[in-house]
Amino acid sequence: MTRSHRDEHDERSRTRAIDLHVWREVTRVRTEWLVDHRLTPAQRHASIDEESVDLTARITMFESVVLDDLVDRWKAAYGWAIPGDAMPLGKLTALARADARSAVLCDNLYAHIPPAMIAERHAATAAEATRRRRRSAPAPQRWRSRSVTIAPATEMVVMRTWGIVRSCDFTELACALIQVQSEDGMPIPVSPLDPLAEQMAAIIHDQLVEEGLPPI
Known part of the structure; x- marks a missing residue:
């Protein structure tokens, strides 16, 4: 990766346009398993960034759905609402992010590996x-x-x-x-x-x- 490409990726990561874990996984799959030899290195880097942005957006949207479901199940199990600053909410948010990330990557990236x-x-x-x-x-x-x-x-x-x-x-x-x-x-x-x-x-x-x- 060139310095300019790395700087661009770092900037996108800071603005949360790209989930770093997603970018690493897209890079791994697109360079080890699903390599498009028609692309130049620069085009491949750009394609990886573009795909990572798209998958990150999908994860963000799905994360809210998963979190709502987890919160509803928590309330059903414990019978009380979760305060906004409570540790359980933070843990549920992390879990929702992980679940959404895994689901989106499985459906839109890993499933394409023969x-x-x-x-x-x-x-x-x-x-x-x-x-x-x-x-x-x-x-x-x-x-x-x-x-x-x-x-x-x-x-x-x-x-x-x-x-x-x-x-x-x-x-x-x-x-x-x-x-x-x-x-x-x-x-x-x-x-x-x-x-x-x-x-x-x-x-x-x-x-x-x-x-x-x-x-x-």
């Missing part, structure tokens, strides 16, 4: 990791003990894949599992729609049950 392309990439990645494992013999189950150092990129993958509607124990194990998968060169979920995300969630679920923790 499942066959994801399966082919995962198969190739797993085959290469298996060849390396025969030489170095790492302990692939070490994630269960949580004895791994979690990288910021891993936390981003976990947030992108499963969001924030999970227990702390689930998130902790998910981070450990994704970290080990990354360190060992194994496939990691491309998006919440990736079948691997559901498979990993089931593995984490079983580990939580094994530890006597709520499997959520």
